[in-house]
Amino acid sequence: MSSVAVSKKKGFGAVLWDYLTTVDHKKLGVMYLFAGVLFFAIAGFEALLMRIQLMVPNNDFISAGLFNELLTMHGTTMLFLAATPLLFGFMNAIVPLQIGARDVAFPFLNSLGFWLFFLGALFLHLSFFMGGAPDAGWTSYASLSLYSPGHGIDFYVLGLQISGAGTLISGINFIVTIITMRAPGMTFMRMPLFTWTTLISSSLILFAFPPLTVGLFFMLVDRMFGANFFDHTMGGNTIIWEHLFWIFGHPEVYILVLPAFGLFSEIIPVFARKRLFGYSSMVFATILIGFLGFMVWAHHMFTVGMGPTANAIFAIATMAIAVPTGMKVFNWILTIWGGSIKVTVPMIYALGFIPSFVAGGVTGVMMATAPLDYQLHDSYFIVAHFHYVIVGGIVTAIFASMHYYWPIMFNRTLNEKLGFVTFWVFFIGFHLTFFLQHFLGLMGMPRRVFTFQADQGWDLFNYISSIGAIMMAIGVVLLVINVLLSVKTPPVNRRDYWGDGRSLEWSIQLPVPFYNFKQTPLVRGFDPCWLEKQEGNKEMMTYAEPLGDIHMPNNSILPLIMSIGLFIAAFGALYHPDGVSWSVPVIVIGLGITVLAMITRSVKDDHGFHVHVEEVIATEEHLYGKGGNK
Amino acid sequence: MMKGLKKWRLFSLLAVLTVFLSACTGEDYISTLKPAGEVGEDQYDLLIFSISIMTLVVVVVSFLYLYAFTKFRRSKLGDKHIPKQVEGSHTLEVIWAVIPIILLLILAVPTILSTYKFADVKAMDEVDEEGNKTALTVNVTAKLYWWEFEYPEQGIVTAQELVVPTNEKVYFNLKAADVKHSFWIPAVGGKMDNNVENVNKFWLEFGKESEGLKDGVFYGKCAELCGPSHALMDFKVKTVDRAAFDQWVAAMQATEGQTASVDSTDLGEATFAQSCLGCHAVSGVGTTGAMGPNLTTFGDRNRVAGVLEHSKESLENWISDPEAIKPGNLMTGKYSELSPEEISAVADYIMSLSVEK
Numbered sequence: 001m002s003s004v005a006v007s008k009k010k011g012f013g014a015v016l017w018d019y020l021t022t023v024d025h026k027k028l029g030v031m032y033l034f035a036g037v038l039f040f041a042i043a044g045f046e047a048l049l050m051r052i053q054l055m056v057p058n059n060d061f062i063s064a065g066l067f068n069e070l071l072t073m074h075g076t077t078m079l080f081l082a083a084t085p086l087l088f089g090f091m092n093a094i095v096p097l098q099i100g101a102r103d104v105a106f107p108f109l110n111s112l113g114f115w116l117f118f119l120g121a122l123f124l125h126l127s128f129f130m131g132g133a134p135d136a137g138w139t140s141y142a143s144l145s146l147y148s149p150g151h152g153i154d155f156y157v158l159g160l161q162i163s164g165a166g167t168l169i170s171g172i173n174f175i176v177t178i179i180t181m182r183a184p185g186m187t188f189m190r191m192p193l194f195t196w197t198t199l200i201s202s203s204l205i206l207f208a209f210p211p212l213t214v215g216l217f218f219m220l221v222d223r224m225f226g227a228n229f230f231d232h233t234m235g236g237n238t239i240i241w242e243h244l245f246w247i248f249g250h251p252e253v254y255i256l257v258l259p260a261f262g263l264f265s266e267i268i269p270v271f272a273r274k275r276l277f278g279y280s281s282m283v284f285a286t287i288l289i290g291f292l293g294f295m296v297w298a299h300h301m302f303t304v305g306m307g308p309t310a311n312a313i314f315a316i317a318t319m320a321i322a323v324p325t326g327m328k329v330f331n332w333i334l335t336i337w338g339g340s341i342k343v344t345v346p347m348i349y350a351l352g353f354i355p356s357f358v359a360g361g362v363t364g365v366m367m368a369t370a371p372l373d374y375q376l377h378d379s380y381f382i383v384a385h386f387h388y389v390i391v392g393g394i395v396t397a398i399f400a401s402m403h404y405y406w407p408i409m410f411n412r413t414l415n416e417k418l419g420f421v422t423f424w425v426f427f428i429g430f431h432l433t434f435f436l437q438h439f440l441g442l443m444g445m446p447r448r449v450f451t452f453q454a455d456q457g458w459d460l461f462n463y464i465s466s467i468g469a470i471m472m473a474i475g476v477v478l479l480v481i482n483v484l485l486s487v488k489t490p491p492v493n494r495r496d497y498w499g500d501g502r503s504l505e506w507s508i509q510l511p512v513p514f515y516n517f518k519q520t521p522l523v524r525g526f527d528p529c530w531l532e533k534q535e536g537n538k539e540m541m542t543y544a545e546p547l548g549d550i551h552m553p554n555n556s557i558l559p560l561i562m563s564i565g566l567f568i569a570a571f572g573a574l575y576h577p578d579g580v581s582w583s584v585p586v587i588v589i590g591l592g593i594t595v596l597a598m599i600t601r602s603v604k605d606d607h608g609f610h611v612h613v614e615e616v617i618a619t620e621e622h623l624y625g626k627g628g629n630k
Numbered sequence: 631m632m633k634g635l636k637k638w639r640l641f642s643l644l645a646v647l648t649v650f651l652s653a654c655t656g657e658d659y660i661s662t663l664k665p666a667g668e669v670g671e672d673q674y675d676l677l678i679f680s681i682s683i684m685t686l687v688v689v690v691v692s693f694l695y696l697y698a699f700t701k702f703r704r705s706k707l708g709d710k711h712i713p714k715q716v717e718g719s720h721t722l723e724v725i726w727a728v729i730p731i732i733l734l735l736i737l738a739v740p741t742i743l744s745t746y747k748f749a750d751v752k753a754m755d756e757v758d759e760e761g762n763k764t765a766l767t768v769n770v771t772a773k774l775y776w777w778e779f780e781y782p783e784q785g786i787v788t789a790q791e792l793v794v795p796t797n798e799k800v801y802f803n804l805k806a807a808d809v810k811h812s813f814w815i816p817a818v819g820g821k822m823d824n825n826v827e828n829v830n831k832f833w834l835e836f837g838k839e840s841e842g843l844k845d846g847v848f849y850g851k852c853a854e855l856c857g858p859s860h861a862l863m864d865f866k867v868k869t870v871d872r873a874a875f876d877q878w879v880a881a882m883q884a885t886e887g888q889t890a891s892v893d894s895t896d897l898g899e900a901t902f903a904q905s906c907l908g909c910h911a912v913s914g915v916g917t918t919g920a921m922g923p924n925l926t927t928f929g930d931r932n933r934v935a936g937v938l939e940h941s942k943e944s945l946e947n948w949i950s951d952p953e954a955i956k957p958g959n960l961m962t963g964k965y966s967e968l969s970p971e972e973i974s975a976v977a978d979y980i981m982s983l984s985v986e987k
Contacts, residue, residue: 064858064957137855143809143826144856232827238810239825272702273711278718303812303823303853305804305830308749312742319734323727330726331718333695339713342704351699358691362684369737371744372676374820375662378812378853436654442663442677443656444816446853449861453937456849457657 021555023107024514028114029093030409033402035118036086037480042125043077044476046070051433051469054462057454067450068135069152073128075138076156079252080163081121083390086398087259088117088170091198093409095174097505097512098192100183100521105176107553108601113170115563120163123570127155137448139249142230142241146222151574157220158570162563164209164216171205174198183504184544185523189283192503192527193276196283197262200290201255207294208251215244224576239304246297254293257389258286260397261328264350267404268332270500271347272339275527278331285324285331292321302373311370318368325361329354344498345419349400352427353392360388363438378448381441387434399426399479407497411511412486422478429471436461493624495540502527507540513623515550518616519543550611558597565594643689659840660849662816666838666869668799669819672744679740683733748820751831754801766795769803771918772811772824774857775959776936777850777865780918786882787916789923791931792850792867795875796836804830812854815867821853836869847932858958864936881985882914885926889913890979898979901972905965912983922961929984945977 010018019027050070053062062070096104104110127133134156136145145153178199182191191199218229219241228234230241269276276282298306298314332354341347363385367373376382399422406414440461445452452458496506504521507529522544525531532540569590576583611619655663665674704711756764762783769780770792780787794800804813806824814821819834840847845866852863870878890903890912902912909922916924931940935955938944948955950973953962968976 064861068855068858068860135858141810141855143806147809147857237827239827272713273704274713275715275717277716278723281718281723303821305823305825305828308746311749312745315741315745316738319738322734323730326730327723327727329691330722333691333698334716334719334722336695336702337698338716339698339702340704340707340711341699341702351695354695355688355692358688362687365734365737366677366680366684369676369680369741371741371748371820372673372680374748374822375670375673375677375816377821378814379816439654439656442661443654444660444662444849444851446814446851446861448855450858451861453864455657455844456660461654 018555020560021111021557023103023111023553023555025092025096025104025107025110026409026512026514026516028110029089029091031114031118032085032089032092033409035114035121036082036084036089036398037483039077039121040082040086041476041480043074043082044473046074046077048469048473050074051466053450054452055466056463057452057459059451062450064450065132065135068137068448069128069133071448072134072137072140072152072156073125076124076134076160077121078390079138079256080160080167081117081124083256083394083398084167085117087201087256087394088113088167090194090263090398090401090405091174091259094405094505095195095198096177096181097408097508097516098195098503099178099181099186100504100517100523101177101181102516102520102550103553104173105181106173108556108559108606109169109173111556112559112562113166113173115560116166116169116566117163118166119563119567120159120161120166123162123567124155124159127152127159130155139242139245140219141245142219142238143232145219146230153219154223154574154577157216157223158573161213161216161220162566162570164212165566166563167205168209168213171202171209174202175206178202183517183521183523186504187523189280190523190526190528192262193265193279193282193286194259194262194503197258197265197286200286201258204251204255204258204290204293208248208255211244212248215241215248218244220573224573242301242304243297246300247294250297250300251290251293253386253389254289256394258289260394261286263397263401263404264332264353266503267346267350267400268335269527270498270502271342271344271350272336273342273500274335274339275502275530276331277334277337278327279526281327282331285327288324289321292317292324296321299368299370299373302370303377315368315370315373319365322361322365329358329361342500344403345414345416345423346400346404348420348423349396349403352423353396353400356388356392356396356427356430360385360392363388376441378446379441380437380445380447383447384434384437384441387430387437391430391434396427399423402479402483404498406486407492407510408505408508408512410486411491411493412489413492413497414482414486415489418478418482418485422475422482425471425478426475429468429473429475432468433465433472434468436465440465496529496533500530502530504528504541507532509624511623513619515552515611515616518550518620519547520545547613547616549613550616551608552611553608554606556601556606558601561597562594565590565592565597568593640689647685657844658817659843659845659847660816664817665819666836666848667818668835668837669748669833670817671837672747673820676740676744680737683737687730687733748832751801751833753799753833754831765799765801767801767803768792768794769805769918770813770824771805771807772813772852772856772863773807773960774809775852775859775863775956776923777813777863778918778920778923781879782917784879784883785916786879786914787911787918787920787924788882788914788927789920789925790865790933790936791847791927792865793875793878794836794867794869795872796839796869798872799833799835801831801833804832809856810854811852811856811863813850814853815848815850817848818867823854836867838869839871840867840869845932859956862935862937862956864933866932878985882926885913885985886915887913888926896975896979897972898975898977901968901976902979905968906976909961909964914985925980925983927983927985928980929982930986942974942977942981945980946973949973949976 134152221227572586658664771778811824847866850865914926934944
């Protein structure tokens with residue numbers, strides 16, 4: 001129990017148990033971060049194998065079937081199991097601190113969300129060892145996915161269903177947390193941009209994941225029981241899948257990129273030592289992007305044959321998104337304009353982000369031009385476009401934030417020098433890999449090809465692109481080395497690590513105690529940490545309440561058990577179409593475990609526990625020495 | 631001074647861009663940057679137009695950003711400097727909302743016009759006084775890793791190599807027989823999907839005879855992931871003038887009733903009739919729906935199985951083990967094992983099938 005945080009060094013078993021049962025948003029943030037890094041590394045390795053295969057024409061390094069598995073798993077893993085958890089990691093670790101909360105609104109659900117995501121991801125990856133991974137692309141278009149032999153697609157459907165439930169739960173949790181758990185004085189229009197983008201992106205999750213869930217469910221019953229939702233020979237329709245998938249899939253891009261925007265909106269003002277320019281228009285642009293994000297899904301389907309009217313409408317709607325996005329870019333530039341720029345590792349990523357993301361954005365507008373998209377669609381041009389957006393926008397944000405928030409998350413620091421080397425290796429590798437792919441697409445190279453013939457003028461650019469991919473891989477290895485080295489760095493043990501912190505999380509003395517704030521802070525304006533510092537407040541925080549007992553949630557193993565139940569049931573569902581006798585019992589046992597855990601949770605009242613004043617004072621003394629948090 | 635510098639930067643950037651662009655426009659039989667035909671040319675113009683606007687945006691943003699980045703450095707301003715905490719500016723917000731809107735509106739006009747233009751297939755059903763269709767229509771059926779081209783008005787069907795007349799609109803009905811594919815001739819115009827449940831219609835215009843190209847054909851691609859051999863699902867397009875096209879149609883129509891006989895003294899023909907004829911027709915007259923590609927024009931084609939060099943040796947390799955060449959194809963295992971002599975004879979026979987020689 002964490003109320004006895006003032007304890008001696010714990011054994012390995014106790015630490016493990018603590019992490020398996022924890023409901024602490026900071027620990028879950030760390031778990032999301034490491035799970036995300038693990039899957040990022042796996043998916044990155046898959047990309048590297050594909051680029052090696054495409055380095056020279058007619059290569060036979062990887063077979064056609066395996067290549068399709070790699071491209072499917074690369075896309076699926078990167079979007080669902082790497083970018084999403086990495087961003088959730090920062091949301092969990094930082095958002096409660098930014099709004100002055102002691103935890104999220106539903107700590108139990110927070111843990112459940114993580115374990116569902118993790119076991120779903122694990123399930124999906126077991127496919128490599130159990131008869132083949134999914135091979136119909138991350139979009140898994142219905143005609144091909146129904147045709148696909150083996151269990152690959154079943155792994156995809158069941159794995160994403162479980163991890164998608166986790167994402168949905170986490171999204172709801174953040175919405176409620178941000179709406180209800182803000183400290184006194186933290187009005188909506190004083191919320192930091194990262195909190196705002198987390199709120200909007202969680203709302204997008206709330207509306208975007210149900211269509212995916214429905215689509216996956218249709219696919220599941222089609223494959224398990226022959227339900228024929230998508231089998232056109234039986235009156236089904238495959239285009240329905242495309243719509244369901246993209247009604248989810250397009251907002252998904254904004255679910256990922258909005259928090260990335262939020263992270264940069266935190267980093268840029270700090271290292272420019274200047275208030276974020278146009279805060280209210282930044283908030284407005286975020287909401288507008290979220291709203292428009294739902295209006296444009298069919299631009300992924302211009303060549304499907306929806307007719308010119310639908311194509312024209314979706315083309316114009318898509319172009320409209322460029323306006324709020326452009327507002328954001330100009331606001332960032334105006335933030336550094338007239339500022340005092342200190343080039344740290346997070347800042348160099350932010351500065352690299354702006355031109356890369358703009359380049360990805362403008363090619364997006366080109367693809368929105370429907371008649372031009374007939375040429376660009378499903379060519380290497382689109383591959384270049386979305387990697388500019390995802391790597392240039394989201395991955396740079398994640399790497400930047402690892403450096404930026406490492407002190408808060410671990411009370412340790414990442415090495416700056418190695419960070420700069422990592423940035424340059426990764427950044428140059430990134431442009432080398434993807435810039436030329438625009439031209440490969442224009443020169444007629446379709447995407448998702450496992451090989452190409454030598455006589456089509458694509459050899460040189462593919463070769464250079466593969467060299468770039470190797471550089472990116474080296475960059476990621478350097479980052480991992482940096483993470484490992486950080487264990488040996490001295491603890492930070494102070495407030496405001498970067499010296500120019502603006503939002504509330506920088507007011508907290510490191511290491512952050514498990515209850516975050518011994519007294520709930522009073523937020524007296526925008527950028528509270530900066531405000532208090534300007535007024536000479538050494539504690540960087542004004543308190544809204546006297547020191548008192550703190551109410552905290554209890555740890556629980558139930559979320560893990562519930563997730564394990566679904567994990568077991570998924571194996572039954574997976575093998576059910578094979579006609580094995582044990583499939584139904586396994587489904588029943590698995591679901592039974594989950595339901596029992598849910599009943600236990602419902603019947604057993606859990607009111608949490610109180611940390612008494614004496615314990616708080618003892619904890620503070622243990623963490624910060626005599627005199628406590630001063 | 632500043633203005634001169636700005637101009638110089640812009641100029642050098644454009645110069646570099648021009649050199650770079652001219653160095654990588656690709657091959658004229660497959661690149662969208664060397665368009666041959668009305669649709670491809672319109673799309674190319676749209677590309678250049680939108681790229682110009684977008685380059686302008688990137689250049690302006692990059693310039694502002696690099697300027698701010700180099701000018702406002704803490705190393706120059708000193709560690710103690712606290713910049714003015716500006717809240718924002720309504721005027722600026724309006725400016726950078728309105729300018730993009732104007733740029734997008736400019737781009738939206740040709741977008742909408744071209745969208746409707748490319749989708750206009752009314753002429754498909756137009757007939758002359760005798761009730762004959764005035765426009766050429768080709769029904770394209772995409773199948774697991776090959777393409778079937780049916781000319782319904784002419785009553786002929788071919789595969790893997792599309793033959794079309796130049797300088798007139800050719801209309802296409804697109805459909806997939808198994809899983810979704812996408813029909814793309816990059817140098818001639820943008821793609822459209824072959825769906826499994828409905829027919830998609832569009833048109834292309836072929837502006838250049840393919841005679842002078844490296845292989846004498848334009849390259850066509852499947853653009854939608856369709857299984858292991860998606861990357862190998864190529865086809866070729868031979869464009870000829872109207873007279874040559876009519877001649878080709880007549881030659882195709884003349885193959886009516888052509889077949890292979892089991893009793894033939896030619897080992898190749900007999901083996902073909904025994905093992906292959908069930909799926910592969912050798913008469914160009916017919917309709918769509920064959921199990922395997924129609925082979926009537928095989929000798930005139932450019933590739934074996936869409937990707938291999940057009941030689942007897944490749945054909946023998948293909949017949950002896952198609953799975954090794956196109957994984958997941960539907961030909962593997964459909965015929966009993968053939969001896970080396972039989973394979974050689976069948977290859978000779980298939981290579982001899984031609985309507986042009």
